[in-house]
Amino acid sequence: MSTNLTAADRALPRLHGYWRSSAAWRVRIALNLKGVEWSATPVHLVRGGGEQRQPAFLRLNPQGLVPALEIDGLVLTQSLAIIEYLEETRPAPALLPPDPAGRARVRSLAQLVASDIHPLNNLRVLQQLEGRFGLDAAQRRDWYCHWVEEGLRALEKRIAAAPETGRFCHGDAPGLADCCLVPQLYNARRYGCSLEGLPELLRIEAACAVLPAFTAAAADAQADAVAGA
Amino acid sequence: MSTNLTAADRALPRLHGYWRSSAAWRVRIALNLKGVEWSATPVHLVRGGGEQRQPAFLRLNPQGLVPALEIDGLVLTQSLAIIEYLEETRPAPALLPPDPAGRARVRSLAQLVASDIHPLNNLRVLQQLEGRFGLDAAQRRDWYCHWVEEGLRALEKRIAAAPETGRFCHGDAPGLADCCLVPQLYNARRYGCSLEGLPELLRIEAACAVLPAFTAAAADAQADAVAGA
Numbered sequence: 001m002s003t004n005l006t007a008a009d010r011a012l013p014r015l016h017g018y019w020r021s022s023a024a025w026r027v028r029i030a031l032n033l034k035g036v037e038w039s040a041t042p043v044h045l046v047r048g049g050g051e052q053r054q055p056a057f058l059r060l061n062p063q064g065l066v067p068a069l070e071i072d073g074l075v076l077t078q079s080l081a082i083i084e085y086l087e088e089t090r091p092a093p094a095l096l097p098p099d100p101a102g103r104a105r106v107r108s109l110a111q112l113v114a115s116d117i118h119p120l121n122n123l124r125v126l127q128q129l130e131g132r133f134g135l136d137a138a139q140r141r142d143w144y145c146h147w148v149e150e151g152l153r154a155l156e157k158r159i160a161a162a163p164e165t166g167r168f169c170h171g172d173a174p175g176l177a178d179c180c181l182v183p184q185l186y187n188a189r190r191y192g193c194s195l196e197g198l199p200e201l202l203r204i205e206a207a208c209a210v211l212p213a214f215t216a217a218a219a220d221a222q223a224d225a226v227a228g229a
Numbered sequence: 230m231s232t233n234l235t236a237a238d239r240a241l242p243r244l245h246g247y248w249r250s251s252a253a254w255r256v257r258i259a260l261n262l263k264g265v266e267w268s269a270t271p272v273h274l275v276r277g278g279g280e281q282r283q284p285a286f287l288r289l290n291p292q293g294l295v296p297a298l299e300i301d302g303l304v305l306t307q308s309l310a311i312i313e314y315l316e317e318t319r320p321a322p323a324l325l326p327p328d329p330a331g332r333a334r335v336r337s338l339a340q341l342v343a344s345d346i347h348p349l350n351n352l353r354v355l356q357q358l359e360g361r362f363g364l365d366a367a368q369r370r371d372w373y374c375h376w377v378e379e380g381l382r383a384l385e386k387r388i389a390a391a392p393e394t395g396r397f398c399h400g401d402a403p404g405l406a407d408c409c410l411v412p413q414l415y416n417a418r419r420y421g422c423s424l425e426g427l428p429e430l431l432r433i434e435a436a437c438a439v440l441p442a443f444t445a446a447a448a449d450a451q452a453d454a455v456a457g458a
Contacts, residue, residue: 062383062386062390063341063345063380063383063387064383065345072330074330076333076337077337077341078336078337078340078344080336080344081333081336081337081340082333084332085329085330085332085333088332089329101301101303101314103313103314104303104305104310104311104314107309107313108305108306108310108311111307111309111310112306112307114344115307115309115344115347116292116294118344119344119345119348120348128375132375133362133364133368142361143361146357146361154292154293157291158291158292
């Protein structure tokens with residue numbers, strides 16, 4: 001870590017996110033698990049055409065997507081890259097196992113969610129399906145649940161078959177894969193997708209749900225959450 | 230590394246992929262940059278409903294997606310997790326910079342492509358748009374190019390603005406972000422997407438194109454490539 005930080009650099013890490021964004025939620029869990037104090041700057045993804053597309057946010061992240069994390073004088077983007085940075089700069093408690101095979105397993109479980117489920121279902125994609133092709137709410141829900149159900153069934157198979165699975169996705173401490181799993185299950189329920197046949201994933205979700213790092217990170221616990229939305 | 234490897238474990242790493250799969254292509258580049266000898270097992274993504282959905286492949290990867298890499302007695306999936314494993318077990322030459330800030334930057338550039346462009350455009354998604362909603366070829370191309378063009382423009386802004394950019398996406402040696410960029414540009418051209426306003430990305434692509442690790446990994450150089458397809 002640099003030793004010539006400015007006063008601003010020494011400020012609390014600031015997470016620009018949105019309460020229901022799966023990607024921002026992953027980072028909230030990771031910060032909490034690491035015991036990092038942080039402050040939230042909500043970015044409303046719908047109001048006014050989306051604050052993430054306005055100049056103030058685009059200066060932070062030209063891609064116009066949350067989350068962005070201001071930390072150590074840097075602006076970091078992409079949830080998994082942010083969590084890897086936290087792991088390298090704040091190693092304890094570890095969110096990845098120590099062995100390369102275990103690390104590859106956890107990263108691949110995380111990426112199954114972060115690359116193969118979530119990108120197909122986030123807000124900008126649903127807006128395109130509606131605006132560009134006129135798909136109605138039922139069709140958008142079908143789309144959403146297709147990817148969620150296919151992806152989570154594959155994840156369940158991998159979790160159920162592996163001796164490395166423990167109380168959590170990998171062993172008996174929560175880690176990177178759990179950071180990805182929990183928000184995805186919340187959003188699956190939100191869209192009414194089937195969670196049949198996923199006993200291992202639901203068991204792990206329940207194990208996470210009793211941990212303060214997860215409860216404090218939950219969508220509904222955020223200052224910008226809208227009750228009944 | 231384990232010292233009690235079986236004969237099969239000591240065999241060449243075996244990459245199960247498809248010539249035009251961006252994700253398999255990233256891993257080919259990384260293996261070549263690392264100087265790892267490997268053998269290819271083609272998985273035809275279209276023939277017979279897709280060999281990736283057949284039992285032989287599902288035993289390797291229950292998710293039914295390429296690539297899968299058999300290496301060191303393991304079966305690894307998810308391209309970025311595979312490349313991180315190669316980086317940890319075969320550190321030279323490095324595909325990530327040594328400093329956490331640089332590593333976060335390279336990973337976020339890679340994930341911009343691997344999470345925010347490619348998953349929206351791969352074969353299974355285009356098949357859904359056609360089969361589920363009846364979108365025709367022109368509509369599927371619009372969809373494809375929307376995500377490619379939006380994503381690559383954001384990537385260009387980040388690359389053009391950063392002092393860390395060098396001959397390649399990060400400094401003067403090829404790395405993880407370049408592994409992701411090159412296949413994405415190929416597939417953008419394949420679908421006729423606009424590459425206007427991307428001078429930095431095209432400059433970096435040209436720098437990659439003269440390196441044997443990249444030329445040997447190219448789609449058209451693979452044994453399963455189909456001329457004129």
